[in-house]
Amino acid sequence: MANSKHAHLRYNILDYCFRNKSFGFDELLKVVNEGIAELYPGEGISTRTLREDIKIFRDKENGFAAPLPEKIRTLKYTDPNFTIAKRPLLEYEQYLIDAAQQLLSRFENHPKYNKLAEALIKFQDEEEQENDAKQILFYDHNEEYKGIKHLKPLYLAIKKKETLKIFYKSFKDKEPLVFEFHPHILKQYNRRWFVFGYNKTVERWQHIIPLDERLISFETLEDVNYLDSEKDWKFFFRTMVGVTRINENVERVVLRFHNGREDYFKTKPFHPDFDFHEENPNQVFFDTLINKELVQQILSYGKDIEVIEPDVLLQEMREHTKAMQQFYET
Template sequence: MANSKHAHLRYNILDYCLRNKSFTFNELLEYVNYKIADLYPGEDISIRTLRDDIKVFRDKKNGFGAPLPDKIRILQYTNPNFSIAQKPLLEYEQYLIDAAQQLLERFENHPKYNKLSEALIKFQDGEDELSDTSKILFYDINEEYKGISFLKPLYLAIKKKQVLQITFQGFQDTVTSTFEFHPHIIKQYNNRWFVFGLNNTSVIKEWSIPLDDRLIKFDVLEDAIYVETDVDWETFFRTMVGVVRPKDAEIVKVVLRFYNGRENYFKTKPFQSDFEEFFEENKQDQVWFETIINKELVQQILSFGHDVEVIEPKSLKKEMKEHVESMKEYYT
C-alpha cells in the first residue's frame, strides 16, 4: 500500500511532472521532495514510496491507469493530455473527502464559518451530479477561465512573503515584459482573480495583475527582500468599483437616479456596497456613494441601460453621454 502521508500532494506533484517534465527517477525524487519540503520543511519521501506511487499511477484497476510505460529511463506520460484530475477518486481519497465533509458540517452553523453552508451545498450538488441524479444548482462560472491555476501558488507566495519576477504580456503588447513584484493580497471580481502588490520595478505599490493568459509565468527571486504593504486594502477597494484604479484618481460623490423600479434591484445587489439612500420623498428613486471613476464603474452603470441616469458629477455625466452617442453609431 502506498504511503498515505501527503499522498494527495505527492500525486499532484507527480501528475504535473509527468505531464510537463522529462525526469529520470532520481530527478523526479529530488523534485518531489523539494516541493514537499516547500510546504512541510524537513519532510521527504523515500525511494520505496516513490516507486509505490508510480505503481499507483500505472495500476489500471486500483490506481489511475496513467499512460506511463514500464522500463523507461525518462518518466513521462505518452499522452501529454492525460491528467489524474480526469480520473475518478481513489477509494482512500473518497474516504478523506467524506471525512472532511462530515467535519465541516459540524461547524456549518457557527458564525465564524458562515460561508460553509454555501460551500457544502455546492460540494453536495457536485457529488449528486457525479451520481447521475438531477442537478439542482447552476453556478455563474467561466468554464474557459484558466487563471485559477495561478491562485494557489500566488496565495502561498504571499503567505511565505516571497518576491517574484513576473513575466507578463498584455493583449495589445507585441513583446513580454518582466518586473519585480511583491504580492500582498488576492481579490476576485467578475469571476476573475487578481493579485495586488508592489511593482518594485516601476515603484507602484498598488499594482494589479490579472490571473489569466496575460500572466505568462512567475519565478521566485530567492535573494530578494520582501517589502510589506502599508496599504489599507479594505479602504482601497471600498472606494472603487472593480479592480482598476487609474493613477491620481480622486474620490467623488456619484448620484444615480433609477427608473421603472430598478432602484430596488440596485439596493439588493449594489455594485458599490457603501451606497446611501436619500431621505427626501422626491428622491426615493436615487442613491449616492463616494468612489473613483473608472471603466468598471461606467460598465456597471451601462448595464442598467435606459433605467438609470447619472445626476452627478458632471464629468461622469459627460462621459456617459459620450458612450451613448458612440453606441448610437452602431445602430444607425
Template sequence: MANSKHAHLRYNILDNCFRNKSYGFEELLRILNEGIAELYPGEEISERTLRDDIKVFRDKKEGFDAPLPEGIREYKYSDGNFTIAQRPLQKYEQYLIEAAQQLLSRFENHPKYNKLAEALIKFQDEEEQENDASKILFYDHNEEYKGIKYLKPLYLAIKKRDVLRVVFQDFKADKSISFDFHPHVLKQYNRRWFVYGLNSTRGIKEWSIPLDERLIDFDILENADYSESDTDWDTFFRTMVGVRRMPNAQVQKVILRFHNGRENYFKTKPFQPDYDEFIEEEKQDQIWFETIINLELVQQLLSYGQDVEVLEPESLKNQMREHSKGMGQFYVK
C-alpha cells in the same frame, strides 16, 4: 495499500513531474521529499512509498490509469495533456471530502460556513454527475478562463514573500515586457483574478496584473529583498468598483436615481457595498456612495440601461451621456 499520509501532496508533486520532463527514480524521491519537507519539516517518505505511489498512478481500476510507460528507467507521461486533476476522486479522497463536510456541519450556523458549504457542494456535484442529465447545480462559471492556474503559485508567493520577475504582454502590444514585482494581495472580480503589489521596476506600489493569457510567465528572484505593503487594501477596494484605479484617483460622491423599481434590484446585489439611502420620502428611489470613477463603474451603470440616472458628479454624467450617444448611432433607422 499506498501510504495515505500526505498522499494528496505527493500525487500533485508527481503529476507535475510526470507532465514536464523525464525523471529517474532517485531524482523523483529527492523532489518529493523536498516538497514534503517544505510543508512538513523533518518528514520524508521511503523508496517503498514512492514505488507504491507509482503503482497507484498506473492502476487502471483503483488508481489514476496514467499513461506512465513501464520497463524504462525514467518516468514521464506518454500523453503530455494528461493530468490526475482530470481523473475521478480516489476512495480516500472522497472520504476526506465527506469528512470535511461532516466537520463543517458543526459550524452550520456560522456565517463563515456558508461559502465553504457552497464550495463543497459544487465540488461534490461535479464529481457525482455521470452525465448532463444528473446535474443539479448550474452556476456561473467562465469555462474559457485559463488564469486560475496562476492563483495558487501567486498565493504561495505572497505567503512566502517572494519577489518575482514577471513577463507580461498586453493584448494590443507588439512585444512582451518584464518587471520586478512584489505581490501583496489577490482580488477576484467578474469571475477573474488579479494580483496587486509593488512594481519595483517602475516604482508603482499598487500595480495590478490580470491572471490571464497576458501574464506570460513569472520566476522567483533569489536573494531579492521583499518590500511589505503599507496600503490599506480593504479601504482601497471598498472605494472602487472593479479593479482599475488610475494613480492619484480621487474618491467622489456618486448619486443615482433608479426608475421602474430597479432600486430594489440594486439593493439585493449592490455593485458598491457601502451605498447609503436617503431619508427623504421623495428620494426613496435614490442611493449614494463614495468611490473613484473608473471604467468598471460605468459598465455597471450601463448594465441598468434606461433604468438608472446619474445625478452626481457632473463628470460621470458626461461619461454616461457620451456612451449613450455612442450606442445610439448603432440604432439609427
C-alpha cells in the same frame, strides 16, 4: 496501505513531474521532498512511500491508471495529455469529500463556511455528472478563463514573500514585457482574478496584473529582497468598484433608480457602503472613485438608472449614451 500524510500534495507534484520531464527514481524522490519541505519545513517521505505512490498511479482498478511504463529507469507519462486531475476521485478521496461535507453541516449557520460549503456542493455535482447523474447545479462561470492556473502559485509566492520575474504581454504589445514584481494581494472581480503588487522595474506601487493569457509566465528571483506593502487593502477596495484605480479622488456618487430597480440593487449592490436617501427612497448614494468598472455597473441597469452627481460622472455617462445612440440611429 499508502502513507496518507500530504498525499494530495505528493500526487500533484508527481503528476506535474510525469507530465513535463523524464525523472529517475532518486531525482524524483528529491523533487517530491523539496516540494513538501516548501510548505512543511523539515518533512519529507521515504523511498518506500514513493514506491507506493507510483503503484497507485499505475493501478488501473484502485488508482489513477496512469500511463507509466514498467521496468524503465526513467518515469514519464507516455500520453502527454494525461493528468490525474481528469481522473475520477479515488475511493478514499470521495470519502474525504463526504466527510468534509458532513463536518461543514455542523456549521451550516456560520457565514465563515458558506463559500467552502458552496464549493464542495459544486464539486460533488460535477463528480456525479461523471457517472451520468442528472445535473442539478447550473452556476455562472467563465469557461474560457485560463488564468486560474496562476492563482495557487501566486498565492504561495505572496505567502512566502517571494520576488518574481514577470513575463507579460498586453493585447497591444508586440513583444512581452519583463519586469521585477513583488506580489502583495489577490483580488477577484467579475469572475476573474488580479494580483496587485510593486513593479520595481517602473517603480509603481499597486501595480495590477490580470491572471489571464496576458500573463505568460513568472519565476522566482532568488536572493532578491522582497518589498512588502503597508497598504490597508480592505479600505483600498472599499473605496472603489472593481480593480481599476487611476487616481485617489473619492467622489460622492448619487444615483436615482426607476421602475422599482432600487429593490434589485439592494439584493446585489455593486458598492458595499451604500445608503438610501430618507426623503427619496429610490435614490442611493456612496463615496467611491470614478472608474470604468463603476460606469459599466451603472450601464448594466440601462434606462432604469440615472446619475444625479457628481458632474464628472454625469458627463461621462452623457458621452457613453451619445456614442451608443449612434449605433441605433436609422
